[in-house]
Amino acid sequence: MKILVYESISAKSSTDYIEKNLKEGEPSSLLSQGLGMRNSLISDLQEIPGIEIIIGKHKTKETLREFMQRVKPLIDFAWIIAPETNGEIIDCFCNLADKIWVGCSLEALKISSDKRKTNAILREANICVPNEVSLNEINKCPYTNLVRKPIDGAGSLGAFKIEKKYEFFNIKRAYNYHNQYRSTLIEEWIEGNPLSVALHVKKKGVVLLRIMKQNIVVEHSGLINYYGVEDWISDKYSALYYELSRLLDQLCEIIPGLRGYIGIDFILKKNGSIVIIEINPRLTCSYVGLSKKLGRNMAEEILKDFKDDV
Secondary structure (H helix, E strand, O other): OEEEEEEHHHHHOOHHHHHHHHHHOOOOOHHHHHHHHHHHHHHHHOOOOOOEEEEOOOOOOOOHHHHHHHHHHHOOEEEEEOOOHHHHHHHHHHHOOOOEEOOOOHHHHHHHOOHHHHHHHHHHOOOOOOOEOOHHHHHHOOOOOEEEEEOOOOOOOOOEEEOOHHHHHHHHHHHHHHOOHHHEEEEEOOOOEEEEEEEEEOOOOEEEEEEEEEEEEEOOOOEEEEEEEEEOOOOOHHHHHHHHHHHHHHHHHHOOOOOEEEEEEEEEOOOOOEEEEEEEOOOOHHHOOHHHHHOOOHHHHHHHHHHOOO
């Protein structure tokens, strides 16, 4: 059985660039994070008998479509780590439509790639999400702080915290001028503990794997930076695990097609309430070291659920 492991950033980067970045770059860089996920997945897959791994790598100036068309005849399964930004993960899915995709359905990818659409669906089901603020409401909204981010952003790319009232006015002028509102989400800023939960969504059933703390830093400019995850150690872990299990069962029912490894970012407020921030329909940084942490091969468990479809 041949499986493509494709991590978007490393697949498009030259070997020289990767070596230089690993030597000189920050461990929290997007490339380093991507390689961490890719290498952890490959390490787990290598322990499974009968698996031949093809690591995604573009030729010089090769487009995504050209690469996928070139590699498609060589593979049976595809395990893709690509961002939602500009529809990249959806493009990967569509180019590999006749292969076994280890991940979400096309419809689930479309929903989770659009934060506004995701929030609307969750809000309709009475699942807490941040309140959106329209341009017309900015100057009279009741919130002290806001956040603006791309509709299809991955990680914290393009996300800013807006703290002062005059910034609200400036941001309104900027979006009116550039006509960017359709591709941008402006929401209330939720105070609390930024956490992430890793799920294995099976054909039947949802398994909560791990709750992690997100390392988020807001720069003086308001730029939001994401520096990966670490174990969340708290006496509230067990209670939160139970509450999340109930909530995420509901979430996966109202967004059918979520499957495989899913990462969900949320804020745990001081009063204990949970606010869902976004759904990542793919591997996230929390996969790194997961199999060792749990004492079982998670790639094998996830892949088995898809092999049963064959």
